[in-house]
Amino acid sequence: MNSAITVRRLVAADAPGLTRCFERCYGTTYPSDIFYATQRLATAIEAGNLRSVVAVTENNIIGHTGLTVRHDGARAIEAGNTVVDPNWRGQGLLGELGTALTELCRAEGFAAYVHYPTTAHEIMQKRSVQSGGTETGLMLAYIPAETNYTAIDHTSGRLAATVVFQPCEAMPHRRVYLPERYAQVLKALFDDCNLERTFSAPATQSTGSAAEFVMHERRGLLHAFVTRAAADLPQQIDAASGSATAPVIQVDLCLDDPAVSAAVDALAAGGFYFAALMPEFAHTDVLRLQRINQTSAAEFEPALANPGAQRLLRYIKADRHSSAPA
Numbered sequence: 001m002n003s004a005i006t007v008r009r010l011v012a013a014d015a016p017g018l019t020r021c022f023e024r025c026y027g028t029t030y031p032s033d034i035f036y037a038t039q040r041l042a043t044a045i046e047a048g049n050l051r052s053v054v055a056v057t058e059n060n061i062i063g064h065t066g067l068t069v070r071h072d073g074a075r076a077i078e079a080g081n082t083v084v085d086p087n088w089r090g091q092g093l094l095g096e097l098g099t100a101l102t103e104l105c106r107a108e109g110f111a112a113y114v115h116y117p118t119t120a121h122e123i124m125q126k127r128s129v130q131s132g133g134t135e136t137g138l139m140l141a142y143i144p145a146e147t148n149y150t151a152i153d154h155t156s157g158r159l160a161a162t163v164v165f166q167p168c169e170a171m172p173h174r175r176v177y178l179p180e181r182y183a184q185v186l187k188a189l190f191d192d193c194n195l196e197r198t199f200s201a202p203a204t205q206s207t208g209s210a211a212e213f214v215m216h217e218r219r220g221l222l223h224a225f226v227t228r229a230a231a232d233l234p235q236q237i238d239a240a241s242g243s244a245t246a247p248v249i250q251v252d253l254c255l256d257d258p259a260v261s262a263a264v265d266a267l268a269a270g271g272f273y274f275a276a277l278m279p280e281f282a283h284t285d286v287l288r289l290q291r292i293n294q295t296s297a298a299e300f301e302p303a304l305a306n307p308g309a310q311r312l313l314r315y316i317k318a319d320r321h322s323s324a325p326a
């Protein structure tokens with residue numbers, strides 16, 4: 001690496017420089033608005049909600065990758081928001097940032113991270129697997145059409161992102177419930193990730209579901225984290241989305257919930273289909289489902305660089321066909 005460049009931990013005082021770096025990389029089109037809201041960004045860094053490493057030269061931030069805490073008790077944290085300034089690309093900074101991020105992940109007491117390589121180009125998809133990650137999902141239409149990767153992407157329309165599980169340390173054994181509909185694919189993905197799991201028989205259904213909903217306006221995504229699964233989930237989601245239906249809805253279900261199988265069946269009847277297995281992403285493993293409400297054929301033909309994601313795309317298309325139309 002160029003000796004004038006330092007890779008170090010991001011601090012709150014870096015927030016204005018980080019915003020400028022995102023502006024150089026994406027103009028005003030980056031879907032996470034916090035990177036443009038400098039005061040909110042500084043607060044998130046100070047509070048430890050965003051823990052990052054940055055590449056710096058002459059007091060300018062020229063690269064960033066970060067870890068975001070999504071759920072208490074998670075052993076796997078979300079990694080992302082990876083950028084290298086267009087003037088500093090092709091010099092190996094991505095690799096330097098990746099190594100520093102893995103060290104940070106361990107130092108912060110996490111055992112793995114989950115990240116979402118874009119399908120706008122092949123760089124992140126290829127690197128994610130070359131560095132030991134396992135593709136465990138595919139989020140269709142996750143990236144808004146307006147997102148401009150400045151000088152690197154050649155695509156249009158909403159784009160997919162893969163989901164990659166990257167362990168940094170040995171992972172614990174867990175007992176989880178296996179939704180019947182996804183038993184085969186989940187077992188195969190646990191094996192691919194070298195995760196030891198014991199499966200409990202599905203139990204009786206709880207009476208009513210409970211979920212935390214967040215609408216990500218810039219992304220056009222309604223996200224639900226289900227804290228108690230039950231067959232009434234589709235109705236709860238309809239109520240949360242109201243009349244202005246989001247282009248994409250994602251639902252995260254916890255695999256320690258005895259009613260997860262019934263909730264999956266109800267969601268499939270409501271037009272939801274498989275998105276990803278996210279091991280250790282909450283206090284337990286998480287199953288993510290997705291539904292695209294304004295579909296175009298291109299959203300189901302993402303440019304995938306690796307066989308793992310290609311297999312998952314075939315699976316997701318078949319699963320979508322067997323779920324009720326949205």
Ligand SMILES: CC(C)(COP(=O)(O)OP(=O)(O)OC[C@H]1O[C@@H](n2cnc3c(N)ncnc32)[C@H](O)[C@@H]1OP(=O)(O)O)[C@@H](O)C(=O)NCCC(=O)NCCS
Pocket residue numbers: 025082083084085086088089090091092093094095116117118123124149151152
């Ligand atoms: C993806 C990205 C982070 C890579 O950073 P980087 O430090 O340039 O990475 P590297 O130096 O390792 O180069 C990666 C590849 O880009 C190629 N590259 C070289 N110069 C380049 C340039 N000027 N512009 C674009 N790509 C270039 C390299 O040849 C290399 O190809 P390889 O993978 O076949 O070896 C950077 O291109 C970027 O910020 N892109 C826009 C934002 C983005 O896509 N973020 C990831 C979202 S998941």
